[in-house]
Amino acid sequence: MNAHLDTLTPAAVWRHFRTLCNTPRPSGHEAELVGKLEQWADARGLAHDRDGFGNLRISKPATAGHEKAPGVVLQGHLDMVAQANADHPHDFTRDPIDTEIRDGWLTARHTTLGADNGLGVAAALAILEEDDLVHGPIEALFTLEEETSMGGALNLAEDWLQGRLLLNLDSEDRGQVYIGCAGGADVKVEAMLPEEPLADDEMALTLSLTGLRGGHSGIDIHKGLGNANRLLVRVLRALDDCHIRLVEYRGGTLRNALPREAFAVLVVPEAEVTAAESRVEALQQVLRKELAGADDGLSLELKRAAEAPEQALSRHATHLLVAALHAAPCGVERMSVEVPGVVETSNNLGVVNLENGRFHLCALVRSLRDSATQDMAERFSALFELIGAQTRVENGYPGWTPRPDSDLLKRFCELHRQRLGTDPEIKVIHAGLECGILGGKYPHLDMISFGPLIRGAHSPDERVEIDSVEEFYGLLQALISDLADTRS
Structure with missing residues (x-):
């Protein structure tokens, strides 16, 4: 071949x-x-x-x-x-x-x-x-x-x-x-989150974000490219007042690649479906404008799921998880003073998964300063401790x-x-x-x-x-x- x-x-x-x-x-x-x-x-x-x-x-x-x-x-x-x-x-x-x-x-x-x-x-x-x-x-x-x-x-x-x-x-x-x-380290976050049965009036939907270019999480981090996890979490945050509950989430496959796609399964009261659809459509236009010229292929889709799940995260657990992900550092944190034009510290929300109540995140922190890598990892730990998650830092390198x-x-x-x-x-x-x-x-x-x-x-x-x-x-x-x- x-x-x-x-x-x-x-x-x-x-x-x-x-x-x-x-x-x-x-x-x-x-x-x-x-x-x-x-x-x-x-x-x-x-x-x-x-x-x-x-x-x-x-x-x-x-x-x-x-x-x-x-x-x-x-x-x-x-x-x-x-x-x-x-x-x-x-x-x-x-x-x-x-x-x-x-x-x-x-x-x-x-x-x-x-x-x-x-x-x-x-x-x-x-x-x-x-x-x-x-x-x-x-x-x-x-x-x-x-x-x-x-x-x-x-x-x-x-x-x-x-x-x-x-x-x-x-x-x-x-x-x-x-x-x-730059040096770097993997930051891994894990948690078991409470699930509850679906209510009679809840409908299952699938939400997908596709079409991004992706790229290297270090050398491309400053180019204005979209991060599918960052963007889909932003959409979920905007749907919070539609009383959503998360069932599954899958975004990114490698911690050192900018995620190009992310997918979620959620449930929402039937009375909120129309409002959710309108909000997703409006956000698609907003995100496309924000990424114009840097990452032009974004596509958002919200549709009814083929099958209804038996359980979803509790409303409170969904709210906390989405809030923590929305607040998590992502992208360029600081540019270098000593080396103009070079990123000093950054973070990539590379892999995010939720299945059967088990949440997993793997981010890659990079910095020209080892002390800044450590600080970013500690910020992750402090943030996700607020939702009861466990954080560990692995594979650090200078x-x-x-x-x-x-x-x-x-x-x-x-x-x-x-x-x-x-x-x-x-x-x-x-x-x-x-x-x-x-x-x-x-x-x-x-x-x-x-x-x-x-x-x-x-x-x-x-x-x-x-x-x-x-x-x-x-x-x-x-x-x-x-x-x-x-x-x-």
């Missing part, structure tokens, strides 16, 4: 990316891909090993005469975000990604593409098989479960990597190089502190200027690159991050500019060759 990728250049990069597209690899299901990469390494005579968590390292000795050059670690993550349009059945644990070329961009049909971070992984593999490239010692580090928990980086073995320089290949902007990133005086950065900028005629933009990203975690485990590492141009990551709109892949790989080749002439 995806044979058209073999027509693109650089051929080796796209050949490896084809393997990644044809091998299912959502977070937690990378084993098949790891096995294929180990077989590939064996066939090329490359040493490989895994740490206790399962992260994979493939090593290549230096070109003769360059053994004293500083070791370079090429780093990327094997997993991808699993997102598909609601009307497109796709089993990410079984089905390959179906790619297509549109106007100079590669995208996937109805699903995420996996260019994040598949093209970084493919580029590292292509470097490993280069026969004519002069290089120092190379280690390619492929981590697991980055998209769900940063588990691979958080559990990376210490005293394992030998290199002194790390090239993270998980950035998504052409002409830019990243030297810092940010990556910028080093503008880095020698590695200087070398990259010089090469960028020589090859492309321009200086790269030096950036700090509001997203969770693994560099912060890796730097904590290996403080001696000098690190930068760069990559091809990717848009719509973490959504079915994900796409990569094909020409940017060749530019990215050329820079990677040139940098590795240049570093081979440096002595440790």
Whole structure:
């Protein structure tokens, strides 16, 4: 499948990316891909090993005469975000990604593409098989479960990597190089809420909000895109005086993706149905105007449910839950003063579920300041304690502190200027690159991050500019060759 990728250049990069597209690899299901990469390494005579968590390292000795050059670690993550349009059945644990070329961009049909971070992984593999490239010692580090928990980086073995320089290949902007990133943490809220039988005059309705673009909950958080959970909760709040009671709620599938769709089942007295329908229609117009130019596809629909449930949350529990969700922090909290134009602190209401009285929420807090991440998590805890919910913070990871005086950065900028005629933009990203975690485990590492141009990551709109892949790989080749002439 995806044979058209073999027509693109650089051929080796796209050949490896084809393997990644044809091998299912959502977070937690990378084993098949790891096995294929180990077989590939064996066939090329490359040493490989895994740490206790399962992260994979493939090593290549230096070109003769360059053994004293500083070791370079090429780093990327094997997993991808699993997102598909609601009307497109796709089993990410079984089905390959179906790619297509549109106007100079590669995208996937109805699903995420996996260019994040598949093209970084493919580029590292292509470097490993280069026969004519002069290089120092190379280690390619492929981590697991980055998209769900940063588990691979958080559990990376210490005293394992030998290199002194790390090239993270998980950035998504052409002409830019990243030297810092936000840290973050998952905030999980759970509660059992009281239910009561339906009254004789209550009618069951379904409420849906669809059509949003979605996107990356870090790098897209400031773009004015809609968050389906935030918006549907706003609608439910507006319906409060129609005496609604919630039965079910389902919104978002990943804490690090802006939710594109949300659905609720509710009951309402028959006498209030007409008023509820009018309010939903009016809100649809209001929300479309608010999102105009940023997220134009919003659709709200309220209709009668096919079946009547036996129970719904009590009126009081519904009121408190909707109020708490409506008050919960969502979106940009603060912009950075030290790094103008960069989000400092944000939160994404990524996954919200209610079923049989059991409520679950998973939000992702990000910040350039670890203290702000902690404070946001504590605010969640304080808010949801008011409705009797339990809150816990998991999978916390530190940010990556910028080093503008880095020698590695200087070398990259010089090469960028020589090859492309321009200086790269030096950036700090509001997203969770693994560099912060890796730097904590290996403080001696000098690190930068760069990559091809990717848009719509973490959504079915994900796409990569094909020409940017060749530019990215050329820079990677040139940098590795240049570093081979440096002595440790």
